[in-house]
Amino acid sequence: xxxxxxxxxxxxxxxxxxxxxxxxxxxxxxxxxxxxxxxxxxxxxxxxxxxxxxxxxxxxxxxxxxxxxxxxxxxxxxxxxxxxxxxxxxxxxxxxxxxxxxxxxxxxxxxxxxxxxxxxxxxxxxxxxxxxxxxxxxxxxxxxxxxxxxxxxxxxxxxxxxxxxxxxxxxxxxxxxxxxxxxxxxxxxxxxxxxxxxxxxxxxxxxxxxxxxxxxxxxxxxxxxxxxxxxxxxxxxxxxxxxxxxxxxxxxxxxxxxxxxxxxxxxxxxxxxxxxxxxxxxxxxxxxxxxxxxxxxxxxxxxxxxxxxxxxxxxxxxxxxxxxxxxxxxxxxxxxxxxxxxxxxxxxxxxxxxxxxxxxxxxxxxxxxxxxxxxxxxxxxxxxxxxxxxxxxxxxxxxxxxxxxxxxxxxxxxxxxxxxxxxx
Numbered sequence: 172x173x174x175x176x177x178x179x180x181x182x183x184x185x186x187x188x189x190x191x192x193x194x195x196x197x198x199x200x201x202x203x204x205x206x207x208x209x210x211x212x213x214x215x216x217x218x219x220x221x222x223x224x225x226x227x228x229x230x231x232x233x234x235x236x237x238x239x240x241x242x243x244x245x246x247x248x249x250x251x252x253x254x255x256x257x258x259x260x261x262x263x264x265x266x267x268x269x270x271x272x273x274x275x276x277x278x279x280x281x282x283x284x285x286x287x288x289x290x291x292x293x294x295x296x297x298x299x300x301x302x303x304x305x306x307x308x309x310x311x312x313x314x315x316x317x318x319x320x321x322x323x324x325x326x327x328x329x330x331x332x333x334x335x336x337x338x339x340x341x342x343x344x345x346x347x348x349x350x351x352x353x354x355x356x357x358x359x360x361x362x363x364x365x366x367x368x369x370x371x372x373x374x375x376x377x378x379x380x381x382x383x384x385x386x387x388x389x390x391x392x393x394x395x396x397x398x399x400x401x402x403x404x405x406x407x408x409x410x411x412x413x414x415x416x417x418x419x420x421x422x423x424x425x426x427x428x429x430x431x432x433x434x435x436x437x438x439x440x441x442x443x444x445x446x447x448x449x450x451x452x453x454x455x456x457x458x459x460x461x462x463x464x465x466x467x468x469x470x471x472x473x474x475x476x477x478x479x480x481x482x483x484x485x486x487x488x489x490x491x492x493x494x495x496x497x498x499x500x501x502x503x504x505x506x507x508x509x510x511x512x513x514x515x516x517x518x519x520x521x522x523x524x525x526x527x528x529x530x531x532x533x534x535x536x537x538x539x540x541x542x543x544x545x546x547x548x549x550x551x552x553x554x555x556x557x558x559x560x561x562x563x564x565x566x567x568x569x570x571x572x573x574x575x576x577x578x579x580x581x582x583x584x585x586x587x588x589x590x591x592x593x594x595x
Contacts, residue, residue: 174198175587176209177216177548183224184538185525188517195223197544200586204540218548221581224520225536226258226288226545228527229498230425231401232476234260234290235565236282237275238267242566243478245279248498249286251563253591255499256547256580257474259289259535261527264300265322271295271306273314280315287590288583289545291533293318296335296346302326305335308344317531320347320401323448325383327353329390336394345397345530350384350408351449360489361450362435370441373489377405377456380449384408388415391422399530400424403469404452406459413468423530425471426460428497428504433457433570443484443491444570461513464522470530472522474501478566496564500571506551506578516551544587553579 177195182205184190196203196213209215229252235242252260262279264270270279276294283290294316298304308319319339325348326332339346359375361367367374384400388411391398403412403424415422429447434454438445445451452460463469477494484491497504505523508514514522528536535545559572582592 173587174203174210174213175216176213177218177223179220180218180223181220182538183222183516183520185225185517185520186537186539188521190516195538197587200544200588202538202540202542202544205538221548221550222516223546223548224516225524225538226547226583226585227256227501227523228259228261228533228536229257229476229501230261230471230473230527230531231263232260232474232498233263233265233478233494235478236266236279242480243564245283245286245290247563247565249288249290251498252288253583254563254580256502256549256583257288257498258545258547258583258585259291259533261317261531262290262292263322264293264295264320269295269300271298271300273307273310276311276314276316288585291315291317291531293320293347295319296321297326297331300324302328302331305331305338308335308338309342312342312344318345318347318399320349323349325349325351325353329386333390333394336390336396336398340394340396343397345399347399347401348387349402350380350387350400352379352382355379355382358489359450360446361438362452364435364453366435370438375450377407377452380405381407381411384411388420388422391415391420392418397421402426402430402449402475404430404449404460405456409459409463409468416468423470424468425473426464426469427475428472428501429475429495429570431457431460431464431472432504432507437570438488441488443486443488444495444568444572446488446491446493447495448493461508465514465518470522470526472505472519474498478564479568480566484568495568495570496562496566497569498564499562500557500569502547502549502580503576503578504571506576509551510577544584546584547580548582548592549578549580551578553577555579
C-alpha cells in the first residue's frame, strides 16, 4: 500500500465550507483522513501553508477529437487541465461528427483513456445536433454519457424537446440546455446597449436569455425531468430560476468564469478573444452573477474551454468564432473573485468542484474520507503575467493574454498520482 501525507496545508473543504490549516492522508488513491498520523513509510509533502483543495471538475470543455484535432487533442487538453488544477474534464459533444451514438461515445472514451486527468463525456440530445430527431438516450446512458446537450444550439422544436425531456425523465438522465431564444440571438455578437451601438456590433438583448429560459423551465415543469442551464449570465433571468427552485423543480444552473470576471467593455477595440456565446454582459449583470454564485442560486462555475485556431479569430468581430480556452486559466481567473472579496475559496470550490460532482454523480469534489484523491495544491496569492504562448492547449485564444493575475498551481494529483508539478 502507498500512502502520502500532505502536511502544513490550508485545507479548502467545499462540503463543510471551511478554510483551515490541517493535514490530509491519502492511501491507495483515496483520502484516508484529515489530521491523522501517517503510517510508517508514508511520503510526506510539506505544503508550506499553501491551499489544498479538491481537483476542479470543469463541466463543458470542448475537445477537438474527432474532427478538429488541430485545435485541441485529448492529450493537449489533459496536459492543460493538469497544469490548471482540473482533475476531471466533462467534455461537450459538439465535435465533427457530434457524439450522438454509442459507437462515437465509445471511440472518444477510448481516445481519452491516456489523458493524465479523468475525462467524462456528454452526448448530443438530438442526432447530429440538428434538432430534428432524439438520440438513443438509454443506449448512450449505458455507454457512459453523463448528460445530454446540443451545446449552444437550441432545440427550437418545442414538441421534440418535450419528448426528449419526458424520455430522459424515465431514465433519470440529465439534460443540459443553453437558454437563449434562437431567433433573437442569430447573428448577434454583443449585448445590446450604448456600447454595441457605438461600435456597430450586431447585438441582442439579454431578454433573449430570459425568453429561452422561461420556455425551457415551462417544459421542465411539464415533464419533471432533471435539467441544467449551462450558462445564466443576466440578472433578469435570476427570478425565473429562483421561482423554479422554489416550485421544487430539479433545476440547476452554471456560468462561465469569463462572464464572472469580464464585462461588455472588455471587448475594447474589437478584440475577438472577448467574443463569447452568450456575449459578455454589463457590469451590473456581472456583479449580480457573482452574488448569485455566493447565494447558491448559480451552482456551477466552469471555463467553457473552447479552442479556436488563429484563422477563425483573426476576423471582423462579428465574423470571428466565439469562445476562449480556459482549462489553464480557470483557477487564476477565479482568484480575481476571491481577492475582490466576492467569493471565498470554499464558495468557489463548491461551484467548481463539489456541485458539478454532485449533479453529475461523480465521486470527486470532496475532501471526505473515501473520496478519490483528486487534489490541487495552489498559491492563491502568487502573481504572474499571463503569456498565452505558455499555455499547454494547442489553441491560444485567451482573453487574459498579458493580464496580471494571481493564483499559481503547484501540484495536481489524480487518484493520488501526481500529474503536474514538482516540489511546492
